[in-house]
Amino acid sequence: MPNHPRTIAAAAAELGVSVDTLRYYERDGLLLRAVPRGGNGHRTYTDVDLGWIELVTRLRSTGMPIRDIRRYAELVRAGSGNETERLAVLTAHRDEVVRQLEEVSAHLVAIETKIATYHARLRPREKSA
Amino acid sequence: MPNHPRTIAAAAAELGVSVDTLRYYERDGLLLRAVPRGGNGHRTYTDVDLGWIELVTRLRSTGMPIRDIRRYAELVRAGSGNETERLAVLTAHRDEVVRQLEEVSAHLVAIETKIATYHARLRPREKSA
DNA sequence: CAACAACCTGGAGTGCGCTCCAGGTCAAGC
DNA sequence: GCTTGACCTGGAGCGCACTCCAGGTTGTTG
Numbered sequence: 364m365p366n367h368p369r370t371i372a373a374a375a376a377e378l379g380v381s382v383d384t385l386r387y388y389e390r391d392g393l394l395l396r397a398v399p400r401g402g403n404g405h406r407t408y409t410d411v412d413l414g415w416i417e418l419v420t421r422l423r424s425t426g427m428p429i430r431d432i433r434r435y436a437e438l439v440r441a442g443s444g445n446e447t448e449r450l451a452v453l454t455a456h457r458d459e460v461v462r463q464l465e466e467v468s469a470h471l472v473a474i475e476t477k478i479a480t481y482h483a484r485l486r487p488r489e490k491s492a
Numbered sequence: 493m494p495n496h497p498r499t500i501a502a503a504a505a506e507l508g509v510s511v512d513t514l515r516y517y518e519r520d521g522l523l524l525r526a527v528p529r530g531g532n533g534h535r536t537y538t539d540v541d542l543g544w545i546e547l548v549t550r551l552r553s554t555g556m557p558i559r560d561i562r563r564y565a566e567l568v569r570a571g572s573g574n575e576t577e578r579l580a581v582l583t584a585h586r587d588e589v590v591r592q593l594e595e596v597s598a599h600l601v602a603i604e605t606k607i608a609t610y611h612a613r614l615r616p617r618e619k620s621a
Numbered sequence: 622c623a624a625c626a627a628c629c630t631g632g633a634g635t636g637c638g639c640t641c642c643a644g645g646t647c648a649a650g651c
Numbered sequence: 652g653c654t655t656g657a658c659c660t661g662g663a664g665c666g667c668a669c670t671c672c673a674g675g676t677t678g679t680t681g
Binding site for chain 4: 381383384387391403404405423428429430
């Protein structure tokens with residue numbers, strides 16, 4: 364059963380963000396369109412809206428700045444023809460994420476080494492000589 | 493040849509941070525001690541100072557908030573006896589970093605899938621039927 | 622029909638982690 | 652002896668990504 368509309372609160376819960384954040388993303392041009400409204404003027408999020416915002420949250424969670432996401436959204440809004448440019452944005456971000464993962468992994472090793480030294484110090488079990 | 497002292501500029505270059513950041517960390521209680529000064533009042537960073545700040549930068553680069561690092565520095569400054577507490581801080585952070593790595597990796601997969609769909613769209617090479 | 626909940630708007634406020642600035646001292650080089 | 656450059660201080664300012672607020676409308680509920 365696709366495309367049942369959701370209130371902003373339901374959408375926020377589903378996406379794991381706040382309703383303020385959803386309104387903020389819309390105001391800031393991160394969405395593909397103004398979220399449609401019901402008769403009472405309330406936003407009604409469709410599956411399509413949710414799917415896009417899910418991508419936005421993934422980009423955010425991997426550290427893409429708001430302004431870059433806005434740029435990407437603008438490209439998508441502009442319609443087909445600029446796929447190469449969109450791909451460049453995504454690819455650049457992918458590379459950056461991979462770089463970050465490597466860097467953080469390296470730091471993680473150092474931190475775990477530190478943890479190991481504390482364990483050794485707290486467990487003075489080996490022969491001291 | 494250990495323990496040759498460095499100027500703040502040299503220390504910053506070595507650590508990959510700005511001199512402002514070094515002064516800020518000191519002011520904010522992230523260091524184990526006030527960095528010693530030469531006769532002219534300039535800071536002179538020893539190997540020990542550098543080693544500690546390197547750990548600080550690793551913690552920062554893996555997302556530990558300043559205030560948590562300060563807490564950890566306070567524990568170390570308090571001297572031996574609280575190793576269990578220090579270990580708890582580091583372990584909690586380690587777990588958080590691992591969690592983040594997993595989350596980001598999952599998002600990365602989704603982003604790479606998206607990239608793949610663009611590649612497919614840009615290379616309409618397969619039989620259309 | 623009163624109260625309440627959920628939403629709306631434009632705009633102000635917040636927390637974080639720096640980053641920058643003015644005004645000053647000191648040592649070295651010309 | 653004057654300029655230059657590296658450093659010093661206390662404090663202000665900034666960019667980011669939200670988060671909160673006042674004041675208002677609408678729809679439901681007892």
